Amino acid sequence: MIWPGKMLKQVLGSIFKKPATTRYPFHKKELDMPDRFRGKLLFHPEMCIGCKMCMRDCPANAITIRKIADKEFEADIDLGKCIYCAQCVDICPKKALEATKKFELASLVRGKLKITFKAEPK
Amino acid sequence: MLASLISIFIFPGFMFLVVAGLAGQFIDRKIYARLQNRIGPPWYQPAADFIKLAAKEDIVPDEANPGMFKAMPIFALTAITTSILYIPLWRDTALYTFKGDLVVVLYLLTIPTLTFFLGGWYSTSLYSKIGAVRALTQLFAYEVPLLMSILAPGLLANTWSLSGISQFYASHPWYWLVNIPGFAISLITLLGKLEKVPFDIPEAETEIVAGTFTEYSGRLMAMFKLAIDMEAIAAASLLAAVYLPFGLSFNPVIGFVIYLLKVLFIITAMSLLRTLFARLRIDQMMSFCWKYLAPLAFVQIVLNLTLKGFILR
């Protein structure tokens, strides 16, 4: 006869183990994203040459590059649309885009998800 | 008059049961979580849940019978509060006692299950109805072994009064060891009474949403949840009084601590049990109760009768 309660030993052992879960919103120390993590985008206006490859390749049309003056560009990124694939980062010939490790992007207001990276006036 | 009102509403009646019920729920959830290698809820979680539910709007389905629908949670609470008055907690006598109160307590503790059935049935939702029928079917499965195993110690003590049982075991120490198989059976069937894994068939969430409680919300739901927590304490007290009748002769404070430890032990054992198994199907549960538990309970009764006949003449 096969008896029930096969996991007894392991279950009792768990009492002496450190819990696998964390108190997330209160303790964030454990949350270290890997180096290749694709989080919130960062745009470096000074590097952009305005080729708009990122706009062309973005699967979600989340990024818009605007020309404001000669050789000066601004980027609008809609984080609500962005799917964090980082294709724009890969395709950018001048490395003007960068994926950061930021991931806590929830917001109650949709407008806050639209961010603009302004070029610094020269 | 005042004294009895206090004992009914405050201690060891309603208020004590509420506090102990919420504490019991916390302990159960915390242990369950730790056994699963999780952190578990903070200590105020059960109270927070209760307050949150109580602040919500009660929604009564159009089709439901509003009288029955609303009355059921109150019936459940009342029955449990009444039952605790007859159970000796830290002394060898209960607040109120009469011949045969053991049977009355057992039936008072059956009333919540019946209210689950009626509440589910009168809310007319299909999930509730299936849950209600399952609750009743399950009642017929676990009630017999539970009854037989709880009556066995009484047979040995030659009384069906809870206070009488306590007094008998206080004067005959170590005799309670005979009842350990019965204790195990009661613990298992108690899981069925409190609708916990592996016998949470009436409210199996992956099958019938929340079973009998599907249509309940707000305060009525809060009351039902509270009733289950209180029932856990009342039933644990009953088991403690019947199967663990020791340490009753100290002063009230130490006696009370010992009583709490006994309840804690029973709750812990139930948490451990519900960690270990998968939920059974209703037919498997029936056959398990009738094939294994009922005969075992019967053996316990025969054992106790024999013991009584030959040794305690």
Added chain:
Amino acid sequence: MTREEVAKAALIKKFGFLENLVRIQRERRIFIDDAGQDFDRILDFASEDLGFSVLCAITGSDDGKRYEFIYHMARPKGDMLNIKIYTPRDGSRVKTITDKFPGAEIFERELTDLLGVKIDGLGEGNRYPLSDDWPEGEYPLRKDWVKKDKKPEGK
């Protein structure tokens, strides 16, 4: 001769008109570019005699002039035979294959919903995959279909 060539030769031997229509695209991929009127017989022959017994999917598409249906049949060995048939855009009808392949039902319902093709002999059943209140006469996979409602931009 490879497995694919054997299958090709068998098909041509049985159905002469397939001479130029059977194409081995690569290892394990055979296409029949237009099965035409003989589709039923070719399907029977392929599934019973050649062993292409698993129906993987039915693809329906619209090339602007006519509808194209591809029946993707697989062999346990891994070879895949893709049988194409075409129907005109107006009054398009196809015969069901659920009598031979009960699993085809869901693929055929998809064709009905998304391309608006009539499937002869397909029994009653729930629609798939569009919702019950989807308007009549709107078939998203047709090339001339345009999105009508656009989701309003957020606040």
Added chain:
Amino acid sequence: MRKVVIPIGPQHPALKEPESFSVTLSGERIMAFSARLGYNHRGIEKACEDRSYTQNVYLTERICGICSHAHSTAFVQAVEEIAGIKIPDRASYIRTIISELERIHSHLLWLGVAGHEIGFDTLLMYTWRDREIVMDILAQITGNRVNYGMNTIGGVRRDISEEQKKNILKAMDKLEERTLYYITVATSERTVIERLSGVGLLPHDDAVRLGAVGPTARASGVDRDTRRDDPYAAYDRIKFKVITDAHCDVYGRTLVRVGELMEAYKIIRQALKDMPEGPISVKAPRKIPAGEAVSRYEAPRGEDLHYVKSNGTEKPERVKVRAPTLANIQTVAKMLEDRQLADLPIVIAAIDPCFSCTDRMTIIKRAGSRKHGAMAWDELRAHGINWYKNKGIDFSELNEKLKKANKV
């Protein structure tokens, strides 16, 4: 008890995604079963026609969260075949490794879900805890836990470094030990066996007739696996066993899945050992020449099939996706014949359904008219605020405070 029809879904705790089933019951016994699919239809196939090939790689990846690598690989394979691109060896090995890591996390996820469906939450907590090991590895290699974004037309986007190799091997050892433990639990815990064996019978012939795929078919003794029969990526250079089982029930499906877990560890070790040095991608043209291709991929849930037709432009003419669940869902009615209501969740779960994959497409449509009696979201919110106000609880002050805090 007379016959009743109960709805399971579109919202139901047993289903992790919205899909609607209706079950006719007589007492506890299931008399009839019918499914209404399509609740997750997002219009992806149509959307693919408006997007470029590069964009479509990410779009197809989002057909499903769990088998994202399966869909994107199947898609890029088809495109590469049309364009005649030969991907570097290292890239095909990396695709193989990611695909097996995905299988591991998907099967562990399934084991947990199966535990939950039969009310065994402890199993769920333990398997999902151990699944974190493989999720961490995936996050380390690809950047994210799901939707890896690993594929690109012509190869892969990220390389596996020496250090990551070591981490993967370490994780495999740990997971192997844990999987062995779960095999003992699944095969020797009485309550689990009681709930699984003999449930959801799908005899061999029915599996073949209804076109079952993946572990569902293999547990009915159908020896079919796209990885071996129609090899892609580096599977033609790797030795592995195809796990089959003759139980034909949910128990058999469990055994097949845990068996495949053990196989996956071996495949990954082997692939890491054999992986050659070299580039990880080749340049692909933006315009793909006209042509068509059928690509098959053994996803964790079964065979995934993509058909791509191109017309010489930057955008495909037609993309067709046949996800494994679509092939398997039709076996559920057969499996539920003469079973009890209590078996329904585990039987549905046993084909490891993924309805997002199955449904794929939508066009967003505003509901023109509300149904009688239903409340719109704003109305519901106003009702809630009023209800609390009548009870003497006023949140308006708190709302103001929150607004201020948000502005700061």
